[in-house]
Amino acid sequence: xxxxxxxxxxxxxxxxxxxxxxxxxxxxxxxxxxxxxxxxxxxxxxxxxxxxxxxxxxxxxxxxxxxxxxxxxxxxxxxxxxxxxxxxxxxxxxxxxxxxxxxxxxxxxxxxxxxxxxxxxxxxxxxxxxxxxxxxxxxxxxxxxxxx
Numbered sequence: 001x002x003x004x005x006x007x008x009x010x011x012x013x014x015x016x017x018x019x020x021x022x023x024x025x026x027x028x029x030x031x032x033x034x035x036x037x038x039x040x041x042x043x044x045x046x047x048x049x050x051x052x053x054x055x056x057x058x059x060x061x062x063x064x065x066x067x068x069x070x071x072x073x074x075x076x077x078x079x080x081x082x083x084x085x086x087x088x089x090x091x092x093x094x095x096x097x098x099x100x101x102x103x104x105x106x107x108x109x110x111x112x113x114x115x116x117x118x119x120x121x122x123x124x125x126x127x128x129x130x131x132x133x134x135x136x137x138x139x140x141x142x143x144x145x146x147x148x
Contacts, residue, residue, distance in 0.1 A: 032095055035061065037127075040101040040119060042082075044109035049082045051115060053093040053101065062092035066111075082111025086118035100125035104132050 038061065041052040052063040064085045066076035075081060090098070101124055105112055119126055 034097040036097055037100045038093075038096075038098055038102075040103045040124075042103060042105045042107075042112065042115045044077070044082065044105065044107040044111040044115065046077055046109050048076045049085055049109060049111035049115065051082075051085050051089045053089055053098060055096075061096050061098065062089050064089035064092070077109045077111060079110050079114030082114040083118035083121070085111070086115050087122055090119075090122045090124065098124065100127055102127045103129045105129065106132050106134075108133065 035055045038056060039054045039058070041050075041054065043050040043052075048066050050063065050065040053061045055061060066081045066085055069081065069084050069088055071078075071081045101119065103116055103119065103126055105116070116126065116129060
């Protein structure tokens with residue numbers, strides 16, 4: 001991000017000496033860059049759903065999760081929560097001018113399909129969808145089966 005410093009000068013008059021005192025303050029002038037195409041990362045687990053919007057380089061523009069939107073307990077992993085999460089994250093990313101995204105879905109929770117549908121419903125063009133769920137290739141030993 002390119003940030004410029006802007007000088008502002010304030011004049012303060014003191015009644016005793018009638019001298020004029022100048023105080024310099026520096027304020028940051030932020031430039032909002034326009035990102036028309038980016039990436040949407042959806043992490044959907046059994047317990048939560050997290051949606052992150054980034055630019056093409058992977059710099060985060062906005063994110064949201066079910067807990068941040070006010071859901072608690074088992075409601076966090078529902079498809080309804082996923083649709084509200086996408087809406088909340090997109091409202092934050094609107095100022096960047098995000099129009100089209102490539103979706104990367106990770107996890108096996110209930111908010112997988114609902115979040116992709118919500119992206120389309122909010123007016124975002126979905127270029128492609130890729131499943132990046134990690135799959136073990138006989139790595140760690142599995143847990144023992146549960147006896148009920």
